[in-house]
Amino acid sequence: MMNVLLVSGVAVLAVLTGCTGSSMPPQAVLIEPRSFAVMGPNADFRTDSFNMLFNPTNSTPPIFQVFDERFLSILGPNATIREIASNATFAFAHEAPIYNEPTDELFFASNDGGPLGMSSLTQSNVISKISIKKVEAALAANPTGPVNVPITQLNLSDSIQMTNGGTGPYKSSLLLITSGRGPLPPSIALVNTLPPYNVTVLLDNYYGRQFASLNDIKIHPTNGKFFFTDVDYGFLNVFRPAPLIPFQVYRFDPDTSSVRVVADGFNKPNGIAITPDGKTAYVSDTGSSGGFLGNNLTLPATIYAFDIDPDTDVFKNRRVVAYADAGVPDGIQQDSDGNIYSGCADGTQVWAPDGTLLGKFFVGMSSAEMIFAGEDKNGNGRLVILAETKMYLANIAAKSINLSGP
Ligand SMILES: *[C@@H]1O[C@H](CO)[C@@H](O)[C@H](O)[C@H]1NC(C)=O
Ligand SMILES: *[C@@H]1O[C@H](CO)[C@@H](O)[C@H](O)[C@H]1NC(C)=O
Ligand SMILES: *[C@@H]1O[C@H](CO)[C@@H](O)[C@H](O)[C@H]1NC(C)=O
Ligand SMILES: *[C@@H]1O[C@H](CO)[C@@H](O)[C@H](O)[C@H]1NC(C)=O
Ligand SMILES: *[C@@H]1O[C@H](CO)[C@@H](O)[C@H](O)[C@H]1NC(C)=O
Ligand SMILES: *[C@@H]1O[C@H](CO)[C@@H](O)[C@H](O)[C@H]1NC(C)=O
Numbered sequence: 022m023m024n025v026l027l028v029s030g031v032a033v034l035a036v037l038t039g040c041t042g043s044s045m046p047p048q049a050v051l052i053e054p055r056s057f058a059v060m061g062p063n064a065d066f067r068t069d070s071f072n073m074l075f076n077p078t079n080s081t082p083p084i085f086q087v088f089d090e091r092f093l094s095i096l097g098p099n100a101t102i103r104e105i106a107s108n109a110t111f112a113f114a115h116e117a118p119i120y121n122e123p124t125d126e127l128f129f130a131s132n133d134g135g136p137l138g139m140s141s142l143t144q145s146n147v148i149s150k151i152s153i154k155k156v157e158a159a160l161a162a163n164p165t166g167p168v169n170v171p172i173t174q175l176n177l178s179d180s181i182q183m184t185n186g187g188t189g190p191y192k193s194s195l196l197l198i199t200s201g202r203g204p205l206p207p208s209i210a211l212v213n214t215l216p217p218y219n220v221t222v223l224l225d226n227y228y229g230r231q232f233a234s235l236n237d238i239k240i241h242p243t244n245g246k247f248f249f250t251d252v253d254y255g256f257l258n259v260f261r262p263a264p265l266i267p268f269q270v271y272r273f274d275p276d277t278s279s280v281r282v283v284a285d286g287f288n289k290p291n292g293i294a295i296t297p298d299g300k301t302a303y304v305s306d307t308g309s310s311g312g313f314l315g316n317n318l319t320l321p322a323t324i325y326a327f328d329i330d331p332d333t334d335v336f337k338n339r340r341v342v343a344y345a346d347a348g349v350p351d352g353i354q355q356d357s358d359g360n361i362y363s364g365c366a367d368g369t370q371v372w373a374p375d376g377t378l379l380g381k382f383f384v385g386m387s388s389a390e391m392i393f394a395g396e397d398k399n400g401n402g403r404l405v406i407l408a409e410t411k412m413y414l415a416n417i418a419a420k421s422i423n424l425s426g427p
Contacts (some may be wrong), residue, residue: 026288028370045091049085050078065139070309071316071348080369082385083413087364091373092380095360097401097418101394102382105156105168105405105421106412113149113172114407116237117187118392119195120212120421127394127405128175128195128214130184134258138411141202142260148175148195148212153394153403156414170373178220181210183260186237186249187351188424190214194221195245198257200234204262207235207255209247209273224273228279235262237292237352240426243299246334247273249282250290250304257312270304272334283329284336288321292353292363292390295329297422302327302336305363307349322349323365324372341417343372352390356402356419370405382415385407388419 043052057077060066067073076082076153076163087093106114112132132138133146140146149172159168174289182202189196194211201207208225212218226232235257239248239316252268255261268283270293284290295302304327308320315411322345328337343350348366359374368384369391382391397403402420407415 022238024297030283037281043044046085046096046098048102049087049093050080051087051094052077054088059161060167066143069316070318070346071366071387072140074198074347074383076367076383076385080383082383083397084383085381086381087381088381089373089377091377092371095371095379095417095419097356099271099399099401100415100417101385102406102413102415103160103165104411105160105414106151106170107167107410109410110137111139111141112409113147114412115146115195115378115409116390116407117148117184118390118405118407119189119255119395120153120392120405121190121195122395124152124214124393125153126150127392128187129390129407130187132182132409133185133200133256134260140183140260144239145179145202146179146184148184148197149173149182150175157389157397160414173182175212175218177212177218179205180208180220180222181212182208183234183255185235185254188239190425191240196238196240198235198238198249200236200261201231202260207232207251208391209235209238223275224278224280227266227271230266231253233266233268239293239295240424241295241299241329241334242297242423243427244334245275245426248293248295248302248334249273250293251306252287252289252291254312257314259313270336272300280406281334283334284327284339286339291349292351294322294353294355294361296355296359296367297357299330300331301351303342303361304336305350305353307351310349324350324353324361342376343370344380344415346378348387351388354391354393355422356393357422358419362391362404364390364407368408369404380411382406384411384413386411393419396401396420410425 117130308322350363
């Protein structure tokens with residue numbers, strides 16, 4: 022369980038809900054950085070980033086924590102965040118969210134090997150889907166929520182083992198990246214969005230060698246190539262053998278099936294995203310989260326940016342974008358204004374492209390990923406947050422980018 026830390030010793034907190042008038046959604050809490058910049062010698066400082074969260078107003082989640090006024094433009098005046106599905110005993114909503122517009126469904130994977138994942142060396146995790154249309158119907162009948170809309174589990178072939186990431190749709194199929202299980206290799210695969218959910222594996226080795234446990238993937242928006250990360254979480258979650266290859270970022274060309282390395286030098290490369298102009302890549306390094314080795318707060322919980330070389334696709338000019346205060350920044354998504362969203366120990370954190378932390382979708386529990394699932398009837402973006410045993414929907418002014426490639 023997460024303990025939500027109340028930072029005491031802060032004399033005056035700026036919960037200025039009345040200050041910005043009607044532009045402030047009811048679930049938003051303004052927390053100006055100067056209100057907590059000095060906590061005093063006797064304050065309860067956080068000693069753990071994973072289990073002690075930053076909630077200085079002690080507001081009950083889910084809330085929007087606003088650290089910078091630019092977050093109010095992302096939210097819009099009518100923003101809401103509501104719980105839409107839950108299962109206390111099953112981390113059904115972990116990663117690999119893919120929104121399929123033609124059927125108005127969201128596909129996603131359960132936790133692979135982690136707590137409440139119901140998966141292990143002897144059992145793969147599962148892909149499920151939820152109908153966003155049914156979510157909207159349930160919320161129309163119960164506007165404040167929570168609602169619990171049933172999910173449907175897919176029955177996939179054994180070539181899909183421990184899905185950890187996904188994107189697209191790509192050519193109308195789900196594009197999944199899997200960590201493998203035991204001797205079964207990590208892979209990149211396409212899955213039909215419709216029954217019988219047939220699978221086509223596109224890649225399962227690097228010149229005859231297995232990857233460690235593939236983690237996350239995006240399609241380059243202008244050249245159509247796939248960029249993906251490989252790391253040792255399969256080993257750290259005790260469902261893959263010890264790695265025999267460095268943890269790095271690769272590029273796959275779906276036209277030729279050739280694969281190459283484009284970046285290395287990470288502790289644990291994890292989430293990945295590419296800006297819509299195709300020029301910049303973001304990669305999160307979740308070194309701080311160590312599986313059976315334990316969490317190590319001195320290792321990275323950091324998003325880096327790189328320039329993508331237009332001729333070679335190699336990542337150049339690495340620089341820090343953001344360091345997450347809570348847990349690690351896992352999956353990365355963007356909105357159409359270039360803001361950067363990442364799943365952390367407290368929900369979804371949002372940074373401007375300049376690296377300023379603008380605000381959080383603070384759900385008070387760990388979230389590895391989130392995705393925009395189209396727009397509601399008022400033209401608001403529908404951001405679905407995967408929080409392991411719960412799923413949330415935030416209706417906000419910000420909109421999705423297109424993840425399907427050129
Ligand atoms: C917010 O909701 C109000 C009341 O329903 C509506 O009049 C207004 O147009 C909405 N604003 C936006 C930006 O959606
Ligand atoms: C939670 O998920 C498990 C595994 O799929 C299932 O057996 C159980 O019925 C679910 N519980 C609820 C309350 O939906
Ligand atoms: C998967 O198989 C189960 C058991 O046969 C079935 O009830 C379920 O409908 C199938 N799921 C899908 C999405 O077809
Ligand atoms: C699924 O099977 C259909 C019919 O054979 C085929 O057209 C489609 O490409 C397949 N999709 C995948 C992802 O394998
Ligand atoms: C944490 O990581 C640092 C840097 O690699 C290392 O020096 C230290 O020993 C680690 N601490 C633990 C408890 O493993
Ligand atoms: C995204 O781009 C693809 C390929 O250009 C296109 O087919 C698809 O309709 C776009 N999706 C949306 C939701 O606009």
